[in-house]
Amino acid sequence: MQLLASLTKCSTLGLIQISTELNINNPLASLFPRSGTARLQLSSNQKEGGTPYKLRCQVTVPTAVPQPHAPSGGRSNQFADRKVIRLALPSKGRMAEGTINLLKECQLSVHKPNPRQYTADIPELDNLEVWFQRESDVVRKLLSGDVDLGIVGYDIVAEYGQDDGDLIIIHDALGFGECHLSLGIPTYGIFENVSSVAELAAMPQWTADHPLRIVTGFTYLGNRFLKNKGLKHAQLSTADGALEAAPAMGTADAILDLVSSGTTLKENNLKEIDGGRLISSQAVFVASKRALLERKGVLDIAHEMLERLEAHLRARNQFLVTGNMRGDSPAEIAERILTKTHFPGLQGPTISPVYTSKTGIAKVDYYAVALCIRKNDLYDAVRELRAIGGSGVLVSPLTYIFEEEPRRWRELLQNLEL
Ligand SMILES: Nc1ncnc2c1ncn2[C@@H]1O[C@H](COP(=O)(O)OP(=O)(O)OP(=O)(O)O)[C@@H](O)[C@H]1O
Ligand SMILES: O=P(O)(O)OC[C@H]1O[C@H](OP(=O)(O)OP(=O)(O)O)[C@H](O)[C@@H]1O
């Protein structure tokens, strides 16, 4: 980054708007927030009755730095002074409940003394504060250095993070909040036979004077989409909710919004078209790269949370199935399972002897077999086990499956060049 400043006379002290990646070696860096508004104190001239000065800054901004949604707080001093680690979670909406539930299932219950309080803690994790924030603010505060870790929808990371290299997604599939961001156009009128973005772009109706009007809450992703798809005569407007009403109301021609079941689109006579899907989204675990590298303890907490999340999400769709099976040896039972069923277990079936003693002498006629079975496959697995002599089948839920080091942890270390 380059920061050039010069002083010129003007009538009032002004506010300057800055949005830039500050070079922390630059002595001017501490004067300015990473982005936002900075007030300049040039009071001595005013006291002497002189004309105040305005600082004119010429700032070269790297393209990856977020501008429209840029955070307003500085990060340099506060970042270094803070010792406690901060995790930001959604304060409301459908992601809030899903986040709390998932953490609870991982034995990371969030302890919130009262519902209107925005801070909480997770007793299992030392030196960690939980802060409840609107989702967009979770991302903004990661970027400004006010929080270190967060759980939010990927759509919000993409829109408000705007490809900032400081955001690292540690777990990209937490298994709730699944939806996609898509263009929706009417099923009727001039759009009736339009079934792709290419056809939409080629419609003669859109001109510089009468562009295709699209309403959205995702302007960053929306503008990138328009550019990528060559939708030259199109213009975005914003609204906070109920976007699907806009075409029928006549306030927009199309919408760019989240779709999950597709019911809202359908009920409002709108449709998706080929090439009109921007991103798929679900809840993600995200961190500030700088916090992971520079704040003591953040990487350890991220590691523990990731291990628990990975192990729990892996276990969530599986049952532990055990059954007894008559046989001559563990190898013979293993062969029966491996050749005659579709359920080999994680690495292979676990087989242990069952000792019976009718005559006072321990004897092995049966073996206990333990298998992890996908929930959807349960009944097929029970049938197959019975068919090869299994009996007394017990089914229990699984909380965790800890494998060797999680793949995502290795990827994170690689990403951090550690
Ligand atoms: N229909 C949906 N199904 C599943 N997840 C969704 C759906 N709509 C949104 N999401 C996910 O949930 C997040 C929050 O959406 P939500 O609707 O709760 O908040 P909001 O739209 O910001 O607020 P509100 O709807 O209360 O005005 C989205 O950013 C997205 O990740
Ligand atoms: O495909 P579906 O399952 O129908 O879900 C999609 C709808 O859900 C969200 O709206 P939300 O319920 O949050 O209302 P909002 O528009 O007021 O935010 C989203 O903005 C869509 O309108």
Ligand SMILES: [Mg+2]
């Ligand atoms: Mg909503």
